[in-house]
Amino acid sequence: MGRHREFDADEALHIALQVFRRRGYEGTSISDLTDAMGITRPSLYAAFGNKEDLFRRTLDLYERRHLCFAHEALQAPTAREAVERLLRGYVDVLTDPLSPPGCLGVNGAVACSEASEPIREELIARRIVNENNLRNRLEKARADGDLPANEDPADWARYVVSIGLGMAVKAASGASRQELHRVADFAMRSWPTA
Amino acid sequence: MGRHREFDADEALHIALQVFRRRGYEGTSISDLTDAMGITRPSLYAAFGNKEDLFRRTLDLYERRHLCFAHEALQAPTAREAVERLLRGYVDVLTDPLSPPGCLGVNGAVACSEASEPIREELIARRIVNENNLRNRLEKARADGDLPANEDPADWARYVVSIGLGMAVKAASGASRQELHRVADFAMRSWPTA
DNA sequence: CTGTTACTATACTGATTGGTATGATATGCG
DNA sequence: CGCATATCATACCAATCAGTATAGTAACAG
Numbered sequence: 001m002g003r004h005r006e007f008d009a010d011e012a013l014h015i016a017l018q019v020f021r022r023r024g025y026e027g028t029s030i031s032d033l034t035d036a037m038g039i040t041r042p043s044l045y046a047a048f049g050n051k052e053d054l055f056r057r058t059l060d061l062y063e064r065r066h067l068c069f070a071h072e073a074l075q076a077p078t079a080r081e082a083v084e085r086l087l088r089g090y091v092d093v094l095t096d097p098l099s100p101p102g103c104l105g106v107n108g109a110v111a112c113s114e115a116s117e118p119i120r121e122e123l124i125a126r127r128i129v130n131e132n133n134l135r136n137r138l139e140k141a142r143a144d145g146d147l148p149a150n151e152d153p154a155d156w157a158r159y160v161v162s163i164g165l166g167m168a169v170k171a172a173s174g175a176s177r178q179e180l181h182r183v184a185d186f187a188m189r190s191w192p193t194a
Numbered sequence: 195m196g197r198h199r200e201f202d203a204d205e206a207l208h209i210a211l212q213v214f215r216r217r218g219y220e221g222t223s224i225s226d227l228t229d230a231m232g233i234t235r236p237s238l239y240a241a242f243g244n245k246e247d248l249f250r251r252t253l254d255l256y257e258r259r260h261l262c263f264a265h266e267a268l269q270a271p272t273a274r275e276a277v278e279r280l281l282r283g284y285v286d287v288l289t290d291p292l293s294p295p296g297c298l299g300v301n302g303a304v305a306c307s308e309a310s311e312p313i314r315e316e317l318i319a320r321r322i323v324n325e326n327n328l329r330n331r332l333e334k335a336r337a338d339g340d341l342p343a344n345e346d347p348a349d350w351a352r353y354v355v356s357i358g359l360g361m362a363v364k365a366a367s368g369a370s371r372q373e374l375h376r377v378a379d380f381a382m383r384s385w386p387t388a
Numbered sequence: 389c390t391g392t393t394a395c396t397a398t399a400c401t402g403a404t405t406g407g408t409a410t411g412a413t414a415t416g417c418g
Numbered sequence: 419c420g421c422a423t424a425t426c427a428t429a430c431c432a433a434t435c436a437g438t439a440t441a442g443t444a445a446c447a448g
Contacts (some may be wrong), residue, residue, distance in 0.1 A: 002394030166360025196424025
């Protein structure tokens, strides 16, 4: 069966997540990762493939461990509550005191070299999934009479996602949790009254 | 007096702006720049200093040539109009068909390696200036009775800037001008009614 | 115990990074 | 013209990039 791995792969992945979240995909070197994880380069490549593979695995872990609130938020009884829970939950993730500020999905890559385009596109694709999930929830709400018929679910989803992305950049720039909740307050003021 | 420069420094700077705006600060290599500008490395360093200096000069050019609408927007007769002009003007810059989508100030750097931290901090500092300019305008509006006394100018400025940053990321991800104007529509719905 | 297997450690690869030394070339001044 | 000066082109620098070859080591199967 061979020699056993001397490090905890799951723990190492959590550390990689922290490094990528702070420095972005291109801003993180393999040496940054191995130093933080306390393992050697061959161990990293043996356990996680190449840099792209590792980043995608950290993305999966991030969604599973930090963005899991979104799934529950969408199940709130009303659309308004679902949107508000999404925004509030995201603010708390963006300003988690135990992690670098901001969002892995935004800090990871906004603009990058041609070599990293696949990662940038992966992040865009995942954001589209999230926006579509919200849009579907709002379409259901409109069918149920929970959202006025003249409100466009696609427009609403795009707006909420835009607010989220803006708060993510703001968080990465040093905005406090309290400040971002104030932004969420203002965002909710757009919600239709009665 | 010596040999004359064989290229137009201002034109070269415009090209550098396009490259940085598309690839970000870290995603752009000196070779990317010299290839696009059609000059050699020593010419670039002689004319613009080092990479950081060049990027700061492209930032100045960008603000002067693309963000100049903001100054005029703030002089609109009402605060509401000023905010709306800021958002509309920014959307048009973000989706300028002659430039890479998004904003140099956001695409430039959101998260980066330690080596590029000075650039990231410079971008944050410039965003703070913009937010403060808007806040000052809104404080004046409140003093004039143009903005209700219970509306906080700092909160409003933070919200508007967040919307802008979110639209910038959205634009860099491929959102259309029309889609972003719909986001601006929703943002303006938060404005207090009478 | 031996053999096989999978890990770790060291050292290395070629390519690319930002930045420069050097020598040729072109310009203006006297 | 001839000198001074500034730009140009080539070729280079050390450092770092992502990724790997090789050899040593630890664990299980038999």
